[in-house]
Amino acid sequence: MVSEVLWLLGLVVLIFLPGLCFVALFRLIDYVAHDELIARVENGEMQSGCRTGSGSELSDGSSGATSGDSVRCPSCGAENWGDATYCGNCLTEI
Numbered sequence: 004m005v006s007e008v009l010w011l012l013g014l015v016v017l018i019f020l021p022g023l024c025f026v027a028l029f030r031l032i033d034y035v036a037h038d039e040l041i042a043r044v045e046n047g048e049m050q051s052g053c054r055t056g057s058g059s060e061l062s063d064g065s066s067g068a069t070s071g072d073s074v075r076c077p078s079c080g081a082e083n084w085g086d087a088t089y090c091g092n093c094l095t096e097i
C-alpha cells in the first residue's frame with residue numbers, strides 16, 4: 004500500500020518535473036525577454052515622449068500656470084502667457 008503510493012508519487016514527479024523545468028525555463032526566458040522589451044519601450048518612449056511632451060507641455064503650462072497673468076486667445080479662447088505673442092493652442096497671433 005505504502006509502496007504503491009510512493010510509486011505513484013515517483014510517477015507524478017517524473018511526469019511533472021520535466022514540465023515544471025520547462026515552465027521555469029520559459030518563465031526565465033519570458034522574464035529576460037520582457038526585460039529587454041521594457042528597455043526598448045523605455046528608450047522609444049523617451050525619444051517620442053520628448054517630442055510629444057514638449058508640445059503638450061507648452062499648451063498645458065500656458066493654460067495651467069498662468070491663472071493670474073494670462074491672455075485669452077481671441078480665436079479659440081485658450082489661456083496663454085501674459086507676454087505671449089502667439090496662442091499656444093491654435094498659433095493665432097494675440
Ligand SMILES: [Zn+2]
Pocket residue numbers: 076077078079080081090091092093094095
Ligand atoms: Zn488660440
